[in-house]
Amino acid sequence: MNTPPPPAPTGSAHWKRNLWVCMFGSFTTIVAMTLLLPFLPLYVEQLGVHDPAAIVQWSGAAYAASFLSAALVAPLWGRLADRYGRKLMLIRASLGMAVAMALIGLASNVWQLVLLRLLAGFLGGYASGSTVMVATQTPKAQSGWALGTLSSAVMAGSLVGPLVGGVLPQWIGIRWTFFAAGAVIFVAFIATCTLIREDVRPAPRPAAGAPSRWQAIPDRRPLLAMLFTGMLLMLANMSIEPIITVYVATLVPDPAQVTLHAGLVMSAAALGSIVSASRLGRLADRVGHWNVIIACLVVAALLLLPQAFVTATWQLVGLRFLMGLSLGGLLPCIAAVIRHNVPEGTAGQMLGYSTSAQYTGQVTGPMLGGLIGGHLGMRWVFLGTSVLLALGAAWNWRTQRRIR
Incomplete structure (x- = not known):
């Protein structure tokens, strides 16, 4: 375990606690997003698709769906975080992911699976929201260390997710694996609500005639x-x-x-x-x-x-x-x-x-x-x-x- 550098006078007074909560939430949500990799074709087959070529195509579509929707809405969630607060976006993402994972476990056909994966990407974004929170709440002199530590948690989630997905369905079944993932993310939702403290006031709404956010960047x-x-x-x-x-x-x-x-x-x-x-x-x-x-x-x-x-x-x-x-x-x-x-x-x-x-x-x-x-x-x-x-x-x- 790395020892963090001494605190700097700038940044949130709660930046270390915020970092650990963001690490836990990012880890659990990334695990939930990737744990279906080992058994996704089996789940697609359970939902009524039996042709081998179609199973592969639907599996690819279901896996890519969440990343597609997440890419489309990431700037929107970032802009709302600037305006209404970063903690609020983390609360939204953790609760949305918990609900979406539970609904995926209730899917009755492959179309629902793809649509719910799209919904998970749309409602999620906890890891990217955590990056915004840590980047803006941590003293600039320690931002590299803090963001690197957060990145380690994200990478760990990507590594652990497929391992969990390869073992857990054998014990509790595929559908209950999604329910369990949703329950763990709900714990991250509670931790986000109760433990994260955001000190920096959100940016005000720009006045009429003011330059756009892009134009406001000097270089x-x-x-x-x-x-x-x-x-x-x-x-x-x-x-x-x-x-x-x-x-x-x-x-x-x-x-x-x-x-x-x-x-x-x-x-x-x-x-x-x-x-x-x-x-x-x-x-x-x-x-x-x-x-x-x-x-x-x-x-x-x-x-x-x-x-x-x-x-x-x-x-x-x-x-x-x-x-x-x-x-x-x-x-x-x-x-x-x-x-x-x-x-x-x-x-x-x-x-x-x-x-x-x-x-x-x-x-x-x-x-x-x-x-x-x-x-x-x-x-x-x-x-x-x-x-x-x-x-x-x-x-x-x-x-x-x-x-x-």
């Missing part, structure tokens, strides 16, 4: 760079998802071991990010958030090159873990740069745009990876992603120099 170059970098980060993380099992199958002689090894490869990057996020955030507080972003992108680009030429699974697992270490600090540093370069009253909406950009990368990454892997070969997915990250590092470096 928009840092914001644009961070939106692009967030999308690039998620694209790089997700680009190998469509090919990873097939790629691992070329490295593992025993077909029965392919899924196990593929799971290890997928988990390695998340584990590396959990380990490094708070540490890189603290380093960024000392040496500059933008410097850490550029260095992380360069290291990740270099680590992708040998992944295209591995000859054993353990090599791929090790390289993905190192890549997770290098990418773990990017999300908190992106949020910190945005926070430091936009006015207080627009921080929530701009961080909402950042969330939407990241969801865009999550959707684009698998599509691009599958397209390149299917037409050019699987190695080109790693090589192409490496080039994209290198270009992202160059653009950030150039933008930083121009601003200076």
Whole structure:
């Protein structure tokens, strides 16, 4: 457990307690969003779909639905957070997610499942709301460490969710798994209501004739760079998802071991990010958030090159873990740069745009990876992603120099 830096005179007096509550709420909601991955095709089949191709298509639609709706409404929730308070948005997200998860467990056909997943993405957004809360309530000198610690909780949720989803349905059934997830999120709702304290007064409604929130930003170059970098980060993380099992199958002689090894490869990057996020955030507080972003992108680009030429699974697992270490600090540093370069009253909406950009990368990454892997070969997915990250590092470096 990392020891937080000494408190600074700015920021909320309750920022540490807010951080721990946001970590718990973000962890539980991300677990709930991802736990259905192992059994989603089985649930689709239970809801009346029996053709194997249709099961795959409906499973993909149901899983992507929540991320699509979340990407569309993230700026809206961020703007409302600026106007009415960040705590109120966390209360809305936790209660909405608790209700949506329980309703998913009551679905009677596959259309309802997809629509309820859309509803979950629309009502949710606790993790992105927590980023806004922590970024605006934490003293700026410690924002990198705090956002990195929060990012570790989010990554941990992504790692634990599929594990829980692989075990819990065998004990209590699929529907009761959703009910249990909703109950845990309801605990996060109670903790949010009773424990979080928001000291900063919400931004007033802009007067008639006042400049827009976008126009109120003195220099928009840092914001644009961070939106692009967030999308690039998620694209790089997700680009190998469509090919990873097939790629691992070329490295593992025993077909029965392919899924196990593929799971290890997928988990390695998340584990590396959990380990490094708070540490890189603290380093960024000392040496500059933008410097850490550029260095992380360069290291990740270099680590992708040998992944295209591995000859054993353990090599791929090790390289993905190192890549997770290098990418773990990017999300908190992106949020910190945005926070430091936009006015207080627009921080929530701009961080909402950042969330939407990241969801865009999550959707684009698998599509691009599958397209390149299917037409050019699987190695080109790693090589192409490496080039994209290198270009992202160059653009950030150039933008930083121009601003200076």
